[in-house]
Amino acid sequence: MKKLSVLDKIIFVCNSLAATGLLLSYLLAFIPPKSFPLLSVLSLGVPVLILINILFLAYWLIKFKRQFLLSLIVLLIGYNYVFSLFQFSETINTSEEELSIMSYNVRMYNQYDWTDEEHIPEKIVSFIQENDPDVLLTQEHTVDVTNLKEIYPYHFVHRKNKNSEFGMAIFSKYPMLNKGSLDFPHDGNNNAIFADLKIKNDTLRIFNVHFQSLNVKPEIKDLKDEDSKKLVGRIGQGFSMQQEQAETLKKKVDSTTYKTIISGDFNNTAFSYIYEYLKGSEYTDAFLQAGAGFGKSFQLSYFPLRIDFMLIDKSLQINSYSSFNKELSDHYPIMTRIKI
Template identity: 70%
Template sequence: MKNLGLIDKIVFIFNSLAATALLLSYLLAFIPPKSFPLLSVLSLGVPVLILINLVFMVYWIIRFKRQFLLSLIILLVGYNYATNLYQFTGDTQTSEEELSIMSYNVRLYNSYGWTDEKNIPEKITKFVKEKNPDILLTQEHTVDEIGINALYPYKFVHKKGRNSEFGMAIFSKYPIIGQSSIDFPHNGNNNSIYTDVVVRKDTLRIFNVHFQSLNIKPEIDELRKADSKKLLGRIGQGFSLQQEQAEMMMKKVNETPYKTIIAGDFNNTAFSYVYAMVNKEDRFTDAFLHSGEGFGQTFKLNYFPLRIDFIWVDNKIQINDYKRFKNEFSDHYPILTKIKI
């Protein structure tokens, strides 16, 4: 640093802090949130830290300074994290016999009027009918919603608790021969359900998951008004609950005798502990990483393209395509993958 001017020295100090924070955040995917709930919050900032380090690297390159190596090395160490953030091209193909699977958090079909847009249930039903997925997984599903229900001959619609107004659902064009709910032991409607679906001569187990919400409002003004200590504490507690829920689900996944697909609203990013837990044994492929493009944003956050909805496909199954549909009927965007059967 002795060859740097005062301003460059100050810039390099901030660069070092950003690089250290990014390196630490890489490790958080392997540290149980229950151990360090508040520290795990840093994983939400990985996308921002990656972009900040890219900016620092470009700054030093323009200045012809070897300090660019700091951010470059940190980014190379976390190369897989960068690919989780953005995909330049997707690997797509077609097969004569394909199965399409869609996951969609429908936000109660606007039952509480979160948007002024009219006829949301009808618009969601029309959208699903147009895309025509063979299997549809919905989270925050209003159990008496008849529009979607009428599109599929086979279904498993489950609400957690007698007084619940909503739950989760799996709809299928193919026969469902088994179904169950894991029922997370926490207050609220977050849960995981699964069905065994017979597709031609094969049986697939389909998990629909909705992990604990972190209760982060997408509006930047709401974040500014929030008490930072309470917000961080709530997020940390949410991460701890997500860990427990993921452990329960993965126990059932690991007992499954069939090829398996896991999809739904994780309420967390691809840099989180629960994301890493799903693929701890390299059994699954994130369909976005295989066939997606761009940031793959699935949640309407005003200040960053957040991807918190996922479709994990058993490695024994070929992924043909992945798409994200940017409509305005919920605070989540629906995602769809096509697989070869």
């Protein structure tokens, strides 16, 4: 520190704060939000803290200063978090028989005209047909606005109650032996549904989930206009509701004897409690296994946000993972292929 200029000393103090913040944030994925709702809000800043520490690391390396060790050590401690943010190379396996699964939050097929682009339902269906997934999971699905039931012989479309604006859907080329809904107890449309698919001589249970929204307007101008205390409080409450929903889902998952896939819109990041809680040691994040880049799944102009996931039973081989830059909703569709 003595040999540093005044400017570099100030920079190192900022570096120390960012490194400490990142180190503490590693723990947030293991702290139930209901215990410390406001603290859990900090998990949303993990991607930014990672990038800031990478910039500090690069700065000190360029200047040939040993202060680079601070951010390097903190990043190495949380290397799993770093790779949750970005994958450097795509892994593609092939097998003669594959099952392709697509998850897509379709934003009610533009029912409320969030975009001026015309014929959104037809374009979404055209995109789905073009990629031809064997199983399609949709969130914010409005009933009967598409012909997907004509494309897929087996389907389960469900709304929690008659007043729900939208629901969830599972479409399949394979027979459904059983299907059901968890009907989360909270008010609103968020929910999880499942279907048991007969695939050759095996049965696979697929959960389609849509956890509680944090109700954050993503544009910077909207965030500036928002009252900060109300915003943080609302996000903390949303995290607590997500925890309760994830616990409801986990009970159902743990009672399942079939190989299982959990997929859908988590409305949270890979640094969150609910992600770590559901993934545990039994599931593989398909993006981490076979994806590339940031795996962006939500339209956010200033940051590549991944909030849609496919957690695959570790007994299943993941052949590929894709995130499609298709701006027909506020979410991008994701798809994985597994060996059957």
